[in-house]
Amino acid sequence: MAVPQDAVASVLEMAIGRIASSAPVLCVAALQMLPPREELLEAGAGQLRWACFDLECTGLDLHAEMLQLAACAGPAPPASSFSCYVLPPTRRVGAGAEALTGLRVEGRGCARALLDTRSGERLDALPERAALLRFVAWLRQLRGAGAGLVLVSHGAVLLDVPVLLLALRRTGLAEHFAQVVVGFCDSNAVFRSDKSIQKYSLQHLYGRFVGWRDESHRAEQDAADLFTVLLKYFNTTELSLGEAALARCTYTTDCMLRHVAWLEWAQPHRAPLRRLLARCPQSSARLRKGLLRNLLAAGLTREALAELRGDPQALRARVQQQVADMKQRRESYLTDTADVSAEQVAAVVSALLLLPQ
Template sequence: MEESDGAADAVVFFDLETTGLDQSCEIVQLAAVSGRHWLNLYTVPGCRIHHSAARVTGFRVRRQRLYLHRQPVLTSSLREILVAFLAFLQMLGRPLLVGHNIRRFDCPVLARALDGLQLRAKFTSSVSGCVDTLPLLREMLKERGLRSFRQENLVKEVLGVSYTAHDALEDVRALQSLYRALQPSPELLCRHVFTLDTMGKKATAVKVKVPGQRPLVEQGAKVTESSGEGPAGGQEEV
């Protein structure tokens, strides 16, 4: 696998697929990408997948097996996929974790899962902070008068391309391309950084080492191999 540049390695884009959008939903799939390196893992949830989520994503559980568009997928326990995610982050040297609408959805779901397995402290030590591209891009693109800030609409508006939305691996790859095209400044990123402990509070500027420019650069370690499996789904919100 070809190595990506150091600046890209210091940012990880991630997305979750879940059983629904309610407060008690569970993880079905987790995808992450940094440069050319990616992670894509599935787990059988402990609760049923809501019919509306299944209709959008194609996930079903039958006889304790997970199916994606009627095809069985390999799964691991929730602990195993979270431990693999933490290892992915640690290999990149405490990267910035970036995702679309993660402050209100993905990160609270992730936090509940980490807390349930006593893994939050390890996660906290594995990242330099989190950034939600939904408010970030609203600020960056406020002059364009966009009606929708769904990720697929932003990709179409900025990059002029369409992609398979609600597929987590495609979602994170598309977000990485969008992020690279727009190149948010370190100062802007600092205004949007949060942690699992502060995600429910009003956003305030945080002093953090942000990838992209010196002296704010915090380069991650190179990853020499990719890990994960095939495609999966993702959730978006305006």
């Protein structure tokens, strides 16, 4: 007989309390100036269960907070799915996110509530930690006697994984989550590696491989539909690392923890670099984004660039060498830096640094 998720969550809560003072705490790696090297989950990791997950959030930035958390481990059976609305601890819903999801936070303090603007009803939303406790309990049940779980999300490394891992760290549940979830797969990377596919939104992919669907922008539908798309795409009844396209895009949980730590370090350095790159108006927005990603991945913050001294040729050579070293050692889908060369970065940045301040 299946144990209710709330009961498992309660046991987990008590266990956390008992071991909190003695167990080593798994935390995000110390902040560093360089992104982690890509670390893929190895096929020999044992019998793995796979589940697709999705979040609805207050916005699209790194420190957005969850409004809904949902996951699906297969079609049909209720036991294979999870969904929970979440009352964000500090943030209200951005205008763009509200228009997309139909979710809004109303009230203040103890009177705060999550409202479905489409139906006008108040939703039964849990506090962030309670929602995550239930999620970890569901993941434990899903794993069973297996070696671990792989969570799949569409565009995982851009939003879903950072927001989820930061929430787990904030609530003290990162260690317990990492004992169950051994890897993350980004399905966006899977489909981008297929040159026959030109559009990568979940809506387009579902239409191509399954059929038409309503687009509700609710996490439970998107998680279930992503699982269906992947099964159809791979023509299988079970996802596994035996599919080369999945294996190439599945990262260890430790790798993603270190990636999120690097994103946190990079966050405050983005605005000063954007201001510097904005002084090159003849460049396209796409090029400036590529330059920004390369500079951050190479550890070249605005402060670091200001410390570079020397004649124009020497300055350009130093920037090019540092970016080239990053590309040789750390460039991957996680850094998203391949579209701009080290030579391009050095040429633009050295010219900007020589302009009058």
